[in-house]
Amino acid sequence: MIEIRGVHKSFGSLAVLRDVSLSVPAGSVTVILGPSGSGKSTLLRCINHLEKVDRGTVRVDGELIGYRQDGDKLHELPERLVLKQRAGIGFVFQTFNLFPHMTALENVNEARGPRDALQLLDRVGLAGKAHAYPRQLSGGQQQRVAIARALALDPKLVLFDEPTSALDPELVGEVLDVMRDLARAGTTMVVVTHEIGFAREVADTVVFLDGGRIVEQGPPAEVLDNPQHERTRAFLSKVLV
Ligand SMILES: Nc1ncnc2c1ncn2[C@@H]1O[C@H](COP(=O)(O)OP(=O)(O)OP(=O)(O)O)[C@@H](O)[C@H]1O
């Protein structure tokens, strides 16, 4: 579903992604781990062309993202076509990004997708809160509304950037439950998270990123329980405590 090949990305003189290649099969869950500043958010943002890559290619469902290929030349796509590509890729942010003046139902409807907003709210366990405003919802409930909104366009895949790290600990579980259900239903997901329990249980592949490089990747039983690289071990010893 996602094919990332040789992606480089710098901000000024700071190289943030260095030769990143990653394949994400349809229906699979990939968890990305790594220290702060290692490039996790940038990698997600490159997948839907919120950031332009400096080198390399990103393909989603076979389609080159952000560019049109002409022989061995790449031409940037016009914004209208980029928006169309981006509409097929759900994105869930750490900070929910709901419209405060709209109810839960209106927030989901705002995506103007083909899917029924009330049904989507029901799917995340919030049909009863359809007419509540974000300020009347807990953080966990707001994040579940944001997930429903991401699903409204019937995306091919959903990207999550630390979806639970802004939540009080007791609200994390309800959001992870919704994500677990999505995974079970066969949604292709790429999730930046430090929830190691979730990674162990739900991920097909765990990717460890450090200094903009993929240090190691593989099934959770390998990367989490038997890491091959010292950097991975050092990182895991910090997040597992
Ligand atoms: N738009 C930008 N302009 C300049 N530098 C940026 C920009 N976005 C990110 N960076 C830098 O790129 C590096 C990687 O940032 P990124 O947000 O991808 O890291 P991250 O792994 O998601 O970190 P965190 O765990 O703190 O969210 C950081 O050093 C950051 O300061």
Ligand SMILES: [Mg+2]
């Ligand atoms: Mg980040």
